[in-house]
Amino acid sequence: MTQVYAGLDVSDKLTHVCVADGEGSIAWRGVCATDPEALAKTLARHGAELARVVLETGALSAFLYHGLVERGVPAVCICARHAKGVLRARSSKSDVHDAEGLAHLARTGWFKAVHIKDGATHLDRARLKVREQLIKSHHAMLGQLRGLLKLFGLRMGKATTPGKRAERLDALFARKPELRPVLAPLIAGLGALEHEIGASSRSLKMRADADPVCARLMSVPGIGPITALTFKSSIEDPARFARSRDAGAYAGLVPRRFQSGERDTHGRISKAGDPMLRSALYEAANNLLCRVKRPSPLQAWGKALAQTKGAKRARVAVARKLAILLHQLWRSGDSFRWA
Secondary structure: OOOEEEEEEEOOOEEEEEEEEOOOOEEEEEEEEOOHHHHHHHHHOOHHHEEEEEEEOOOOHHHHHHHHHHOOOOEEEEOHHHHHHHHOOOOOOOHHHHHHHHHHHHHHOOOOEOOOOOHHHHHHHHHHHHHHHHHHHHHHHHHHHHHHHHOOOOOOOOOOOHHHHHHHHHHHHHHOOOHHHHHHHHHHHHHHHHHHHHHHHHHHHHHHHOOHHHHHHOOOOOOOHHHHHHHHHHHOOHHHOOOOHHHHHHOOOOEEEEEEOOEEEEEEEOOOOOHHHHHHHHHHHHHHHHOOOOOOHHHHHHHHHHHHHOHHHHHHHHHHHHHHHHHHHHHHOOOOOOO
16 A cells, blocks of 8 residues: 655645655646545545645644644644755745645654644643733734824823822823823723723733642743743643753753854753743843842842843843743643742
């Protein structure tokens, strides 16, 4: 029995399918709807001969991967960034050529498989993403309010809380009363966003407090419920990494390396991992270095590094150490113990 391998080039409505045999000859090409049921029926015509089906990471990859696996299709999701380097070797790009290239990757095994998270984890990440977007919108609207006030020579100053901001705005509108009705929708929008951010934060805290893994992670100084839940939902399974230091690399917190011949250079951090996880670890490192009062060896190490390398590099290094520490605690089942 000759085994065959399939590549799926996924788009929003249609998916291009290419099936190749072990020698690289194209056995079948076609297009079907981007739906697990339709794809499974299309691939079923090859039956037991189908050895592997490859698709790239993307917006629909989790939905399609789980749907195909549930229907008995041997699906593998690969890193789109790595696949791009192979697919760009063609002189012309098209969906048909991309599907063929993915089929050849499936055939040769020259790819990096990606861990696909389950539905419960994606729900947690959706909650975190919603809060993140609310905060970004709040920052944008607050910056817009400050900018509009400056057009008229008015400065809000350091109004860090809603109450102080309201007091400051009342004082500014006393000088320019005609601005109050103009900026009222923006101010009301800020208030609504702050209410939703607070509700989202409380919901995430309750979710983290109820999770035993997050409870252990929050025993680490500088780690709060948002960071703990972000770390758990990003890693999902600690057994994915044989070494805890790989968790720092997964977050993109290790330097890039370029080695060729006698040249061996180390650049800035790769930023190749989950940006939400990297941001949460960086914020936790800043909390540990600037806000935690009880001293710890990691805090002392970070402060000493800040004296020689600068505050930003120290926060990155401490964030990487925190990723390693959190993974070790998760895998061992222990809580953080102060020295």
